[in-house]
Amino acid sequence: MKVFFPKFDKVGVPLLGVAAAALLILEAKRQLRRRTRPKVERLLENGSLAATALPALRLLLLPALYGTARWSVRNHFGLLPRLTLPRWAQHMFGFVLLDYGNYLWHMLMHKSSILWRFHNVHHIDLDLDVSTAWRFHVGENFASVPFRGGVVALLGVPAPLVLFYEVIFEGCTAFHHSNLRLPYKLEKQLCKLIVTPRMHGIHHSIVQRETNSNYSVIFSWWDRLHQTLRLNVPQQEITIGVPAYQDPSEQTLSYLLRLPFQKQRAWQLPDGTVPEREELLPQNILIP
Template identity: 35%
Template sequence: MFEQFDINQIRMACFAGIFLVMALLEAGLPRRELKSGRLKRWPTNWGFILLDSLLVRLIFPIGGVGLALLAQERGWGLFGTLGWSGWGAGVITFLLLDLAVWFQHLASHKVPLFWRVHRVHHADSEVDATTALRFHPIEILLSFVWKGLVIVALGGPVEAVLIFEIVLNASAVFGHANVRIPRRLDWLLRLVIVTPDMHRVHHSVICRETDSNYGFYLSVWDRLFGTYIDQPEKGHDEMEIGLGPAMTPKAHSFPFSLAIPFFDNAQRKSGKGRSWNGK
């Protein structure tokens, strides 16, 4: 039903569209005044985006939708065994994939080895649309393996996996965007989905705030598992973003950011005002 080339075109078109819209809104309706501008941060962030895209295409050319097609053809997975298909199976597949991504994000903070590579994402000194795709190649590979295992284990409809992949990319860019949304609208949206103000809390240097709001698309998981924080302690304008003074300023360098997983794995403190570098 789907050709891999067509799938890649659809995903790239959706990503380019949502990124362009968010970038324009960031320029016209910024939520925070950025202390570190685009010219300082974007070359490194785009470096990761290009490197990760190339790596995935070389190592996993089949992609998540390709795995879903394979599982469907072979009758693999829960839904294949049960013979379930249609809208019901699609909705359940979408929800379970979103939960799987939430759990993966939680694990990337709780497991020291995973935190080593995930620190690259949090080392950005600001949060905007490019931060959404600022991930170390090691984390991208681990993420693809995890999602691939879940997709095959479920054996859900291919259409649901395709929609999920598109929504995941779009919601990641939207959730990281430095865009001002009216408070009332933000409150209504975050009853269902993750908004930029909700996710920005997660990038705070304060540990209890970083250990919150793990969701990428649906906000229900953080509410359900008790990891939801409504607003940052210091407010969005005054909150400090990143990993603290020992690491964040250096993360504007692509070589430094690429090497972050191989630095000493700083102890994670749980104090109310402690930063993630233990200072």
């Protein structure tokens, strides 16, 4: 199985590093939501968790996706090799369908009680910014291999496209997790096509129906297609996190690594109340 990808490592990864650094600077200057915890503390917590998960992403998931893509094309397996499309159309169609597969995977992590145990580690962050984009449990990365690999095989996408998609996927993940306040009119138009910080901020709300919305990763139209889109929540009224996990002392690396293997708490605050919110406008109208 091929593990080293020169273009990805020498071009894609540095570009992602520059993008992350730029977003860190911009979100500090143009803050969208009020912070609740010290920034440096969170960077250390999220960075330490990412350090345990990123090797699995780079050394297992990416090679598995690349190898599966090469196998499917070589054996004329999957959808795209069977379509008589020009190469550019195959790449464009494949890119869009890879993103649809990740929409389905994200939704499955919320619907499956087993997968949620791992994805919950990402959601109990008490603030939302660029560092949250890489705050994932290593078990989630392992669990994603069969599903995402299966999508690649069924589509029969070219292997180089898998690498290109992953760079865009990671860049968009960093962007929509950021705490960057974009001009409202600009973001209102952007979120018709791609996932934006305001849109994804709603997905990290402690109100459960808001968490169970906005599953898209790059293109926002999957939420529109499946009626899981929700934009009608004011950003300053959002409490980030999961209601039963609001204690900052539970944000340590050791606790986060153990969390999937412990009994999961009910979706309620420590006092037993379930967070709710009155809907102000139709779901598809972005509120500042």
